[in-house]
Amino acid sequence: MYDSDKRKLLSVLSHGAIFLSATVLSVGLPIAILFLSEDPVVKGNARESINFHLNIYLYGLIFGLLAVVLIGFPLLLILLAASWILPIVAIVKVLSDPTLIYRYPFIFRLV
Numbered sequence: 001m002y003d004s005d006k007r008k009l010l011s012v013l014s015h016g017a018i019f020l021s022a023t024v025l026s027v028g029l030p031i032a033i034l035f036l037s038e039d040p041v042v043k044g045n046a047r048e049s050i051n052f053h054l055n056i057y058l059y060g061l062i063f064g065l066l067a068v069v070l071i072g073f074p075l076l077l078i079l080l081a082a083s084w085i086l087p088i089v090a091i092v093k094v095l096s097d098p099t100l101i102y103r104y105p106f107i108f109r110l111v
Contacts, residue, residue: 011098014045016087016091034046060076
C-alpha cells in the first residue's frame with residue numbers, strides 16, 4: 001500500500017511544475033519524480049506531466065513561428081490559457097482522487 005498523502009504531494013508537484021518556470025527547467029521536476037518514485041500512480045502522473053511539457057514546448061515553437069507571419073498570435077494566447085488551466089484541472093483532480101492518473105486532453109504522449 002502506498003501513502004496517499006505522499007502520492008498526492010508528488011502528483012501535485014508533477015503537474016504543478018509548469019508554474020515554477022516558463023523555461024525548459026520546469027520539466028526537470030517531473031523527470032526527477034519519475035525516476036525517484038516507486039508509486040505507479042505517481043510515475044503515471046509524472047509521465048503525463050512530462051508529455052504535457054513537451055507538447056507545450058512543441059506547440060509554442062510552432063505557434064511562435066506562425067506568429068511571425070501574423071496568424072499565430074491568437075494561437076499563442078490559446079496556448080497560454082491552456083498551459084495554466086489544464087494543470088490546475090489536473091491538480092484538482094489528483095487531489096480529489098489520489099489513485100487517479102490524470103490524462104491531459106489533446107496531447108501527444110511521447111513518454
